[in-house]
Amino acid sequence: MGVRGRANGVVSPDESGGEPALELRGVAKRFGDVTAVEDVDLAVSPGSVHALLGENGAGKTTLMRLAYGLIRADAGEIRLFGRQAREHSVQQAVRAGVGMVHQHLSLVPSLTAAENLVLGAHGIYRPRSAEALLRATSESSGLRVPHDALARDLSVVEQQRLEILKALARGARLLILDEPTAVLAPPDIDELLRWIRDFVAQGGSVVLVTHKLREALAIADQVTVLRRGRVTFAGTANESSEEELSRAIFPDKLDNTVSAPSVAPGASVVQADRINVADARGAQRIRGASFQLHRGEIIGLAAIEGSGHRELLAALSALRPTWSGKLLLPPRIALIPADRAREALIPEFTLAENVALHQVGRRRGLLDWDALATRTAALLQRFAIVAPSPSVPARTLSGGNQQRLVVARELEHEVDLIVADNPTRGLDVRATAFVQEQLRSAAARGAAVVFHSSDLDELLSIATRVLVVFHGEVRETGLDRDQVGRAMLGASEAA
């Protein structure tokens, strides 16, 4: 079977000694021109839970990938259980007793749980001993997984358990869990958190990467907050308050006043009455949401990843049916999806074809390509899109110009509702300003705009109204960034 280490997850406290399980000193990592992580110090004491908090793109995952040896640091020192990791690699990290469970689970769907457990080990595969190892690890750790089931038939909870068991079977004493609760339902989250406490009580150590503030405070001993690759807070959980952490997570904005134009809201265009929305797998993601959206409003949908806002946006753009409740949508809806290259455009198709793609499911008869080319050329001019002609493939355009094309196509005619998901992601300053301007002027012309941005500052700078989605629940907050930030993290209302 060839899996090194003990077949159980129990570690006696004295074995881990006094040295930190993981220690980072001055660690830095750049990707091209982008600094992902800069001068980070972090120490995980044995027998403790260390929460690593931060917004999307704050550098949490990068930092943990550095610790696990998946990528090499540009500068700084990494020590695992007191020993410096030179020429750091995953093999070395595993040998030192580190296991990582990635946000996107990486099991082989067509293999059984036991086969997945020993996958990557050396030597000869013996089904009996793999199953014995699974049973032993499962028993000693208390994580139950049906051992002969195929990985694809396991529930998400079981898949995650299996990932943890994989790490434990290789003798992991330090577990790095990257957003483990993002995919779980609330009761499963509680169970996982309880298990984590048990694991550290027996001498193990855990780094919990999360952007959920409450969760971190509830379970962690130590908390480190990253913002744009740097540590903005480090301390013990007992002595940290929600406000303090939320301020560390979201950058302070000097100008906290709202700059968005206050257009008097017009008639209601969207009416949601206790709607429930499920995701593609059928899991309920939005619960009993009621709200109205009016003409002239720019509604920022603030949420951290996995809160259910994507499903809400899909429902608002009539892509996903509501389970129950009543959702009234206007006839003319423009959609700016999050994934430009996969959802909004066909990169190999020409610009004119990408214009023709818009709602082509509702068209009949012939397509007049001459007229489409003329229309596309007019759009290029009207929206200042830099492109040689309507007959070049969309992939030849820069990201900014591709997004301009998407916006141009969607806003070519007047609409009642604009649904946009991260409409400025990856755009430079000018293209960002362009997109924001288009949304504003469309609202001024009478459309309701509802959009999500993972950048809270951007969201607050254009929104005239904010709805926060947390854990499937939609609630209206003011435009105050602290209040919004706390609501996004599921913190209590009290300020």
Next chain:
Amino acid sequence: MTLELALVADLSQVLEAFWRGSLGTSSAFFSGTLVRAIPLAILGVGISIAFRAGVFNIGGEGQLLLGATAGTVVGLHSAGLGPAGLVLALLASVAAGALWAAIAAALRARFGVLEVISTIMLNFVAVNLVSYLVRGPLQEPTRVYPQTDPIPMAARLPRLWPETRLHAGLIIAIAIAAAAWWFLARTAAGFRVRAVGASPTASMVTGRVNVSRVTFAALVASGGLAGLAGGIEVSGVTYALYENLSPGYGFSAIAVAILARLHPLAVLGSALLFATLETGALGMQRDAGVPSVVAAALEAVVILVVVGLSGGVGDTSWRGWRGRAPRVQATA
């Protein structure tokens, strides 16, 4: 030395046999190569449509055999109907091919069965079904030959050229290629087919296209054309149903479609090239004793070279062959 000379002598002899077998004589060209290109072209167009939609119809052979069967049955019973019998027979062949493909399409839509698997399996079913029919219910009355009675004259496609075997199926093939081009390039439904093949996600999100309906329809249409190819083969060439009616047209047509880069008009040229290779190879075998496997290998080399040079099958772009390219308006 002698060996080399012998090879040189052989080579010229082989090439001559290839030439005479395929293009060199008018009878070889009109009665052999062109006649063989007809089913390849019709099948190739159908396969191109399916591939364009991202559906890999490998079942052209089976769909063709079903079409041939239905065409034969209707043809045999059409005595006294005149030309209407021919039309009915061809329509029946379309329906049968479409139905055969619809099995695979339904399996895909309902149970997520890969059409690559199901269409291949349905090929075997079709081959054995024909074997059974021509030895059983459909066998000619004397019960000597494993084939049906010949269909009546009225159910046969007219010859285009009295001295040759070239039949009116050629005109149908050209018309179908042109119609398929027009459909894909000009109609909203054809654009949906291309869009779904290029990006199902963008088609659904931005295009609001019912993706599974489009893939279903594309596979069924592809099967219908394959069935028609079978019906035309019966009413234009064989006049009866028997085993080995198709020398693997359904498989060669995949290569035809790929070589044409899924372009319906290019399929015509590509079908002619493959027909030439095949009839030429038969000539080489007949007149120069070259094993037919060599010719098959030659075909494969042609496909590999062309597919390699053209950068693969995955390119779904439509640039440059929309007739007129969209013009840029003066934007100064």
